[in-house]
Amino acid sequence: MTQHQAAGAFPAQSLPDFEAMSDEDFRQTVRRFVEAKYPDIPRFSQHRLRWDEVKPWYGVLSAEGWICPTWPRAFGGMGLGPGKHLILIEEFERFGCARVHDIGPVMLGPLLMKFGTQAQKDFYLPRILSGEDIWAQGYSEPDAGSDLASLRTRAVRDGDAWVIDGQKTWTTLGMDANRIFILARTDPSVKKQAGISFLLVPMDAPGVTVRPIRNLEGHAEFCEVFFDAVRVPLDSLVGGENEGWAIAKALLGHERVFIGAPRLSGNALARLRYLAEARDVFDDPALQDRYTRLKLDVEDLSDLFEAYVDKLRGGETIGPDVAILKIFQSELYQRISDEMMELAGATAGMREPEDGDPRKHAAGTWLAARPTTIFGGSTEVMRNMMARYVLDLPTR
Amino acid sequence: MTQHQAAGAFPAQSLPDFEAMSDEDFRQTVRRFVEAKYPDIPRFSQHRLRWDEVKPWYGVLSAEGWICPTWPRAFGGMGLGPGKHLILIEEFERFGCARVHDIGPVMLGPLLMKFGTQAQKDFYLPRILSGEDIWAQGYSEPDAGSDLASLRTRAVRDGDAWVIDGQKTWTTLGMDANRIFILARTDPSVKKQAGISFLLVPMDAPGVTVRPIRNLEGHAEFCEVFFDAVRVPLDSLVGGENEGWAIAKALLGHERVFIGAPRLSGNALARLRYLAEARDVFDDPALQDRYTRLKLDVEDLSDLFEAYVDKLRGGETIGPDVAILKIFQSELYQRISDEMMELAGATAGMREPEDGDPRKHAAGTWLAARPTTIFGGSTEVMRNMMARYVLDLPTR
Amino acid sequence: MDGWIENARMIVESAAAIVPEDGGLDRVRALRFASPGYSPEVFAEIGTMGWLQLAVPERDGGAGLGMRECASLLVALGRGLLPEPVVSALLAQRLTAGRADTDILDGRTVMVAAWQDRTDSLDFAGPAGGDILKLHVDGAAGAGAFAVLAEQGVAIVRAGEPGVRVETAALQDGTFEGTLTLSAGNPEWLPVADADLALDEAILSHSAYLLGLSERGIEITLDYLRVRKQFDQPIGSFQALQHRASELKIQLELCRAAIFRTAARLDAGLSADRRAAAVSRVKTRAAGLAMLMAREAVQMHGAIGTTEEADIGLVVAKAISQANRYGSARLHRNRHFDASERSAA
């Protein structure tokens, strides 16, 4: 288990009212912030950094009170609305800031604010803010990926404890986390979505085992987590017993829009062009034609993305059609990476970037693009959902 | 009802043993035949000619004994095997011969030889050879297109007759036929494929009504046929009662291979290039790149097609994987027509060919390509069948 | 900032008078292939409603509304498969900017734009001397006047005038386009403020028409998927069709976003290169959408989609006739690339 720093290592400071700023002022504020405070760790990494690498940046964000941008100020967040949050993301990405271990700030925090007890909020939220707790998400199982309703991990009440048996997989950076929230079946007599509960588990509890999964690039971004008669106190339950499904599918607010942001595709398109120019073939009209098709897709996606962001800014509810963004973005990202592979020729298959220049690394881009159509709702499941909830097509 | 010529108008002559010829000799024989005997009717037509237009060609083929190439010589055919038949088709198409009304020669004849009574053979086969009978096929219904098992046309035995009520649709050139063979439900108590019989019906029987269906080009290649208490004699039944399904799905032998021949795509590709050169844009490398992709598809399809023809020549059984040819050919034909439309610019939508030159007629090609993925087994149904019978994937 | 939304709402509501809310296509069907392929009476009604002067600046007697309002209207007209040549008429009015006679200004006489020098080109300068030949003139058969665009400016010529010759040809959608030859020595050339801008606006407007048309075709197709049964199941329950239908929706929404955000940018003002890049982007998407819709509508309807009897047949015929007008996707991809390289330089 990775060591974490002591509680209170990153004391938050009082913050200005960001929402009262103009967009441009806020953008400049963020830009100055990252330029002044980004630590000496990698920028523009195509894979997730491990905790040991990214910890200094988490520390800065925590110390400055910037670690939970969307949390209300009363809870220690920046209190940003979607418009300002988008600016923050844009500026972080422009600078190439590494993505921190953000399951606590992005996922668990908002869920606890909505469904947690006062005691749970009081205990866990500050530990996320300080970086004392790094959370992992335990939803997927070997036989329940996109199909969460058929999960098999069980939790049985035994005296003052829940006893958990089962296995989670595709747990992002689970090796770096000290806590994990899971979905477990607490009533096996009912089917599907019913009978599932939401539980909080320390990773160092006896019976928890973690095994990293190496991806094709040799990185271990994911792991399996095994639970063998793991006992956690009864107050580890969030929400009601057998009501975990509602929590898991609770809306993630504007995160659902941001997951379809055009930046991954836009960055890949820039790399495609960079590679073509480096190879001195960008003047090939056939390549320009294919490049232009991809560029038009990126720009139209940007327009659609901004239309959704405008809706968010206007306080409109985002419907299930927001899936359009994620489906199109992820498939576009892959199409760009496919073109990059073809263009790279024999160097497409290199393990390390050509000339040490990550912008020329076709295989890196191709591999990085693969999980985007699988995780966060596979494209197939999202198209099923669109057919049902957006197009009102019949089910079988 | 169209008038047909009297029986025996096209007396067949004695023929040489074509199968004993070398391929090259046979090819020259066919070439001389069409050059000498093709009548003064349109060549290279993109739509099917009506009977009044194509009748002279049927007459020539009938009179020369060439109207049923694959029938055994004993039945009045040319007795061609698949290799020679392919040569005949190639030479007919090279010359641009119109397609005759060939449901009798291609479909009904072989079925009668296999399933018909001696009396049925004796009566109907000569009338197909002579052109006295022009047949239509009545399988599809408004609610049973690719799904023949759910057809609703019923035939009830009443004394010495079958009484037929129902409706057929997408009957190719049904307005020109004097007879139609249909599938009708004769036992409504069983489901699906069981309880269906195969019946022969004169189009001038009381209660038969024909209504043409105009396609988007304004041509009436198809029609609807209505049956209102139509009475036909009991010996109009082919095969056993309730055994019509087996007849309808009886293998069409090498026709199943030929339906995937690359000629439609190849012809369309030649028109695409012709149009590009006429527009002076074939030197655009982006266009050349897309043209080359399509050309490679046509050539690879040709290789696969020839591999199947070789199997036929070698007497091998053709499996369900032959669907590959038809699926790929028809979709490729459409992709080529799509490219032709984009290239044509504002003239893409012209009703008549630009400059009266059919090779420039993008809309004509585009529209002609549409039914190829719908008729003869829609691409969707054929992919279902491939999944089940070729890939051995599970069904729901 | 959102005054345009209210304007657009009112215009679209008023459009119901021309393209009925029940969506019936009887009028459209009846006009096909009978010259001029549309109704001059309905065109006059359109004039009465003030639409022809929609985009003409207020100082020239127009409504001075923006491209967002204009796009909103054209989407509604596209949904109704309107056969009257409104985009061309809007362009003609925009080019002549209030200088035509009253019968033209108010739509009693149909005036369309004759601008195009070559097939699949946006060139309009024409020859500086000699005969002027203009191709692909929308609605030419019923037009009483033409706004002829050339290097010299714009000339308003009347059908039947000496030296004005029009040959028409049918399109698959049953409308007629024309080739106009102007051999009269010297028509009166009026100056044009910004013909490129006017043409870009027409391209954007035509894209909006294609968006509306595609939206309609997708709706009809989705309706069909819900009711048509095969193998005892509604075919819309088959996953392969569901996934393809979801792609139609994705492309539809990409096109809508591109059109309206580009319209907003045009209303705010853009450099010529940025405008060309943006408008060509939109037209590429709109043409691609219309052709995708046409392909899938035919395939998902099966055989009925290839007939002229079904409503979807009318939509498909309209799509293949109109997708490439004001430039094919091929033309606009190239134009986008060139314009965006220039504006990035």
Place this chain on the structure above:
Amino acid sequence: MDGWIENARMIVESAAAIVPEDGGLDRVRALRFASPGYSPEVFAEIGTMGWLQLAVPERDGGAGLGMRECASLLVALGRGLLPEPVVSALLAQRLTAGRADTDILDGRTVMVAAWQDRTDSLDFAGPAGGDILKLHVDGAAGAGAFAVLAEQGVAIVRAGEPGVRVETAALQDGTFEGTLTLSAGNPEWLPVADADLALDEAILSHSAYLLGLSERGIEITLDYLRVRKQFDQPIGSFQALQHRASELKIQLELCRAAIFRTAARLDAGLSADRRAAAVSRVKTRAAGLAMLMAREAVQMHGAIGTTEEADIGLVVAKAISQANRYGSARLHRNRHFDASERSAA
């Protein structure tokens, strides 16, 4: 005429000694990323089986078999994800045609071909003087000798000789390619009868390897579709996946037909332009197939397809590493167009 079928059958049967019939990939997995990325012992075994001299004419001491036999073998080796650099070794033997030392002829010393002047190019003439630089040399890490192809002919140089420098780099499949610099003043240049033909044969052979690899990847994926369940159904029963799986099969069979019919034509003899057009057609299809298989294998397996633990991960890594070797689809589309225009002229 069909003697080749019997020959091919025997060769493929013998291949089971190297690529086990049970299809286990333990050996392949174990060799990854440990230089040289393959087994010199297995390579020697391959030499013992006579494969290295397969395509070398009988007059030069080879087996003199045709491209159909060769393609049959390479399909079998591709199915087994063979990491030994057989295509490059075959090319090296073909170029040197029996003139190498015995240890090279029988495979005890690995000799691979060093021919490529530039990335994504088939140029091999190199500079006429000065240092010779050869890129993307397969199996370079374990090679004891190189057949260096240049304008002057072919030179057999030994690793470790003065003036011979090799730098290696890992590929995603765990093998290593090399960059060879030959700065020795004057190696012995041997004449080469038809280097273009030899290179075309290598391209075709590599295409056959990609076909076998893709076939294997598709089989593994179909197996997964049959057993993996979601929503209580095997995912292979979902129609959207079925239709995509049928496309994999279609592309697979197109590629197979193109390879074997092209191989037959090469065996019968073709002009250089027709051969280039045909071989480039094959390589375009094979590279496209391998990449399509890789994309769909990952997507249909879901997350497991992105890991190195699963067999399918090895197949995907092999595909993305090997698809573009001997020229990308982009290169070969262009080459096909040029060669077929020339041969039609």
